[in-house]
Every structure is written in C-alpha cells, then in structure tokens.
Amino acid sequence: MPDTHPPLWTAPEIAAATGGRIEGGDFNVSGLTYDSREIGSGELFLALKGERDGHDFAAAAFARGASGALVEHPVEGGPCIVVPDTLKALGQLGAASRDRAPQVRRGAVTGSVGKTSVTQAIKAGLDLAGPAHASIKSYNNHIGVPLTLARMPATVERAVFEIGMNTPGEIGPLSKMVQPHAACVTTVGPVHIEGFSDGETGVAREKSAIFQGLGPGGVAVINGDNVWVDLLREAALRQGARIAQFGSGPGQDARLIDFVPGPDGARVTAEIWGRTHAFSLKQTGFHWGLNSLAVILMLDALDVPVETAFAALAEFQPLAGRGxxxxxxxxxxxxxxxxxxxxxxxxxxxxxxxxxxxxxxxxxxxxxxxxxxxxxxxxxxxxxxxxxxxxxxxxxxxxxxxxxxxxxxxxxxxxxxxxxxxxxxxxxxxxxxxxxxxxxxxxxxxxxxxxxxxxxxxxxxxxxxxxxxx
Incomplete structure (x- = not known):
C-alpha cells in the first residue's frame, strides 16, 4: 500500500527554512539524521562537520536510501540542498519546525541527575494524552536539540526536550530555541564542574538558564529540596514564570509524603496541589520519589491530567543503564x-x-x-x-x-x-x-x-x- 502519511519536510520547505538552494531535483523526506549508518529510506542526510566531515559519507547515505542531503557543497549520489553552514541550517530547520506547529505545548528538562529518565517519563504521559514527540537517547546538546525539533511532526499536540551542557553558555540558547511552555530542573549538583571556575555555583547558574526560553506565564518546575532552590527561583521569576515546586518539605506544590520500595517497584504517597494521592512506580530507587513529582508537575503544565500521569508512571520501565x-x-x-x-x-x-x-x-x-x-x-x-x-x-x-x-x-x-x-x-x-x-x-x-x-x-x-x- 502506498504511504499516505504527509512528508515530514519537502525540499522547498527545507530550502525556505534554511535559505538554501535545491540542486539535483525535488524530494520529500520522512526523517533526518547525521549518521550515515543510521539513515533510513526516504530520510534527509545532514552533512555536519565534526571530527569527520559528513560530506564524505553522503554517498553512503544515499546508497542506504536517503532521499536528499543538507550540504555545504554539492555531493554525488542524489539531490541536495546547499547552505553556507549545515549546523546553522539545522538550527534554522528546528526553529521552523517549532514555528509551523504553534499548537504544540512544549516542555524542556535539564538537571545534574535524572534528566533523561524524567524526560522519557514525561513522554510516556504525553503519549497517553495524544500525539506527542520527544528527544531520543540523550539528544540534548547543540546538535541533538535542533535535530529533535526538526524531527517533530507538524501534527503533534505536545513535545518534551532534554537539554544538557558540558561547558558554560550552552543551555540558554537551546532553551530559547525550544521556547518551552514549561521547563524543569530536576536537581543541581557537582557535575561537569571542571568547566566552571566557580564550581557548583556555576553549574546551578547554567542549569537555571533553561528558564530563559520561557515566555511570561510559562511554568518553572523546581526541586524545593535542592540547596540551589533560591537561585533557580530567582532566575525563573526574572522571566515572569509561574513556579511549581516539588520536594519533601512543607510548602511544596507537590510534596513527597512516603516512598515504599518493593520487589517490583515502589508505592508513592504525595500531596499534589493540596490533595493526597497514592500511585505506583516500576522504579525502586528513592530518587524516583522526587523524580515522579517533577514528571507530574511538568505533565500538569502541559495540560495532561494527573490521572494520566499516574497511569504513565505505573508502566514506565527503567531505561537501559539507568536502573x-x-x-x-x-x-x-x-x-x-x-x-x-x-x-x-x-x-x-x-x-x-x-x-x-x-x-x-x-x-x-x-x-x-x-x-x-x-x-x-x-x-x-x-x-x-x-x-x-x-x-x-x-x-x-x-x-x-x-x-x-x-x-x-x-x-x-x-x-x-x-x-x-x-x-x-x-x-x-x-x-x-x-x-x-x-x-x-x-x-x-x-x-x-x-x-x-x-x-x-x-x-x-x-x-x-x-x-x-x-
């Protein structure tokens, strides 16, 4: 049967988003990737320059079924769109993907610990609520974030993006690219501190930059048990954000009351927006008590009912290498x-x-x-x-x-x-x-x-x- 799904991108759409020129004929793409070994039939190959020059692998990508390539100079093997800088063009394509789907409620997650698992647990809740999109693996850097945006179908209702960093100044620009409606910092600790002259303080400040992409009225989900809570709150308030806080102490919007691990998961009791709830997890690690509350608050900010969040958490399995x-x-x-x-x-x-x-x-x-x-x-x-x-x-x-x-x-x-x-x-x-x-x-x-x-x-x-x- 012929494929009735609309293409993710047409060549004219990609050219318009990136300011590129089409060479070798028209084409449509169903996806995109920069790894010629992972290219699927009908996808766009991104010839990025890193340790290796992606242009050297364009022919292999076409041989594996790529329908087009985004390049800085024409290549053999198939049609392409030529741009001055492929990495910059990927960012432009990601921004165009965001702008062409104004109905999408977007979330963003960072943190020193747990950001990938929390992101994927949020995605599990979004999937139950309707058509959704999310980062895969740990696609959270200057390539992974625009790539995830550019891969977002125009028809989804919600999406969540993981945003990470290794050095100062990375998170803010990526958050501004995503323009999330809700952003979460799972926690802050001494991670990647060798890149920060002021140590953990610098890490906290960098993590707080995820709130820079929030518009007025956006939701900042913050760990109230973390020692950097005041710094994070101040950063969120500067953006005009509404704060939703989780933790184990008094005064939290989502407060952990009890976490009881068992052989096949855990039972959590929490007070959420003033109401006491009990729900189940597949996870047994104590840190999942607070993680689950971060997930629930993020889903709430993305218009997903708390009952749907509980259902998603009850079935969410630990990720490979993460429990x-x-x-x-x-x-x-x-x-x-x-x-x-x-x-x-x-x-x-x-x-x-x-x-x-x-x-x-x-x-x-x-x-x-x-x-x-x-x-x-x-x-x-x-x-x-x-x-x-x-x-x-x-x-x-x-x-x-x-x-x-x-x-x-x-x-x-x-x-x-x-x-x-x-x-x-x-x-x-x-x-x-x-x-x-x-x-x-x-x-x-x-x-x-x-x-x-x-x-x-x-x-x-x-x-x-x-x-x-x-």
Whole structure:
C-alpha cells in the first residue's frame, strides 16, 4: 500500500527554512539524521562537520536510501540542498519546525541527575494524552536539540526536550530555541564542574538558564529540596514564570509524603496541589520519589491530567543503564543485577547507595556495588570520590569493588571489610566478573559512561545461564 502519511519536510520547505538552494531535483523526506549508518529510506542526510566531515559519507547515505542531503557543497549520489553552514541550517530547520506547529505545548528538562529518565517519563504521559514527540537517547546538546525539533511532526499536540551542557553558555540558547511552555530542573549538583571556575555555583547558574526560553506565564518546575532552590527561583521569576515546586518539605506544590520500595517497584504517597494521592512506580530507587513529582508537575503544565500521569508512571520501565534490574542465574545460585552503568556523579552515587541499602537480602546475600570513575569533576575529584565512603557506611553496603584511578581514592578510604577487588580499568574488573558476586547478592554497577562501567554490567549479565532455574 502506498504511504499516505504527509512528508515530514519537502525540499522547498527545507530550502525556505534554511535559505538554501535545491540542486539535483525535488524530494520529500520522512526523517533526518547525521549518521550515515543510521539513515533510513526516504530520510534527509545532514552533512555536519565534526571530527569527520559528513560530506564524505553522503554517498553512503544515499546508497542506504536517503532521499536528499543538507550540504555545504554539492555531493554525488542524489539531490541536495546547499547552505553556507549545515549546523546553522539545522538550527534554522528546528526553529521552523517549532514555528509551523504553534499548537504544540512544549516542555524542556535539564538537571545534574535524572534528566533523561524524567524526560522519557514525561513522554510516556504525553503519549497517553495524544500525539506527542520527544528527544531520543540523550539528544540534548547543540546538535541533538535542533535535530529533535526538526524531527517533530507538524501534527503533534505536545513535545518534551532534554537539554544538557558540558561547558558554560550552552543551555540558554537551546532553551530559547525550544521556547518551552514549561521547563524543569530536576536537581543541581557537582557535575561537569571542571568547566566552571566557580564550581557548583556555576553549574546551578547554567542549569537555571533553561528558564530563559520561557515566555511570561510559562511554568518553572523546581526541586524545593535542592540547596540551589533560591537561585533557580530567582532566575525563573526574572522571566515572569509561574513556579511549581516539588520536594519533601512543607510548602511544596507537590510534596513527597512516603516512598515504599518493593520487589517490583515502589508505592508513592504525595500531596499534589493540596490533595493526597497514592500511585505506583516500576522504579525502586528513592530518587524516583522526587523524580515522579517533577514528571507530574511538568505533565500538569502541559495540560495532561494527573490521572494520566499516574497511569504513565505505573508502566514506565527503567531505561537501559539507568536502573534496569534483572535476575542472573548461575550454577552457584542467582543474584540480582542493577545496571546503573550509563552515568554517574556524586549525587546519583549517593542516591543509588541509599536505595541499594534499603533493599532486603536473604540468606548469605550481600549488598554489593561495583564502581568506576566519575569524570569531569576537576580538582575536586579526589575529595568527591573519597567522600562517597561516608554514604556507603550510612547505607550499610557490604562490599565495594572499584576500577579506575579516581575510584582508588574511595577504595583506600573504605574500611578493610568493605573492600572487594580493585582494578586499574573497568575492562580488567569485568574480566573477573565471576569473582565479584555470590548467590543471593544484590549488585549495583555504576560509573561514568566514559569510564566504561557498562563493560562490567555486561560481563555480569553474561554470567546468566537460562538453563538454570532461578
């Protein structure tokens, strides 16, 4: 059957948005990407310049089915639109996508911890409410945000965008590009601080820049438990925003009353806009108590009923590397693997430790963490790694395995009974996977993506023998 869906973009529309010229004939596109290996049939290939020049891969993109390309000079293989600067043109295309769909209620999310999971949980609620659009993966930078905008169908009703940063000055321009109706800062902590001369203060100020894209009357969703709440509130009020605050203390618009984890999720009790509610989560980490309230307030600001938010949260599964939990069966007995290997910083480490410490174990089972280095912490790295020992003690974790030169500082700060194995790299620790666990253990793997914690998580998962009963 012929495709009856309207194209995402026509060549004349792309040319009008970017000021480019069409060469090689007319075409329509159903999507767009900058990776020639991921191009789909009928999509637009973006020849961006980075470590490699995208123009060198245009022919491969056409061979894989691209119907056109956005380029800075004509290429062989198919029709194209020529512009002076492809990255700038992508931004123009994103802005045009926003402007051609004025009915769309847009949300934006940033934060030192939890922004991807919160964004995707919001998307789950938006999907239940009607046609929706959102960032995929962690598409949250100067390429990912305009790309997500440009991919937005003109017919959707709501959308949510993740906005991140590595260095100062990134979040504000991206928020102004999105022009959200509601913007959320999940929390602020010592993340990416090596790029800020004033440390965590600079991180807080940068995160608050997400409110710069709000128009008057836009909603700023803020974590009332965070130490930077006053700075965030002031930034939002400067934009004329209406503040919706979540937290565990008095005076919150969404107040966490109780969080009870269980074997397959958690039960949350909260007061939201003055009414007490109880709802379920698939997540078991304590930080999801506040995360869920951020999701609910953002959905409320995007005109999604609270009952729809509860329904979405009840079915929202942990994302890959962000709390996925599985039973691994071995000849010696089964253990539970919690995969938190996608990323890590001091805030998320402490939240993970406390959540792990609350989980019940049976028999000889232990609460075990396998940790790799947290990155981009600058001259505070040594102290921040060693300082994790205190939370490990409070959480009463039984054993710590570690990899990497920075995690050595934590390892040395631990009392001898809590020290497991240490290795110079995650790959070396992964090679000893069978020695890291025992039957009945609950094992959490956590570290920065760049320090390869995922290698350890994969090695532990590979111990699974489906032929052995759990």
């Amino acid at each position: 996925e939990t599985r039973t691994v069966r071995t000849a010696g007995g089964a253990f539970t693997l919690i995969d938190e290997s996608y990323n890590a910083n001091p805030l998320s480490m402490r939240a993970g430790f406390m959540s792990l410490g609350a989980k019940p174990v049976t028999g000889s089972g232990r609460r075990v963490v396998v940790l790799t280095d947290m990155l981009e912490l600058g001259d505070q790295s040594t102290a921040l790694h060693a300082g994790l020992a205190e939370t490990i003690e409070v959480a009463k974790l039984d054993l710590v395995h570690a990899a990497g030169p920075q995690m050595r500082h934590l390892y040395d700060a631990l009392p001898a009974p809590r020290r497991g194995l240490w290795a110079a790299t995650a790959a070396e620790l992964a090679a000893q996977a069978a020695d890291l666990v025992g039957p009945g253990d609950i094992v959490m793997v956590k570290g920065s993506n760049g320090s390869k914690a995922s290698l350890v998580a994969k090695a532990l998962a590979a111990l699974d023998n489906p032929g052995i009963g759990a």
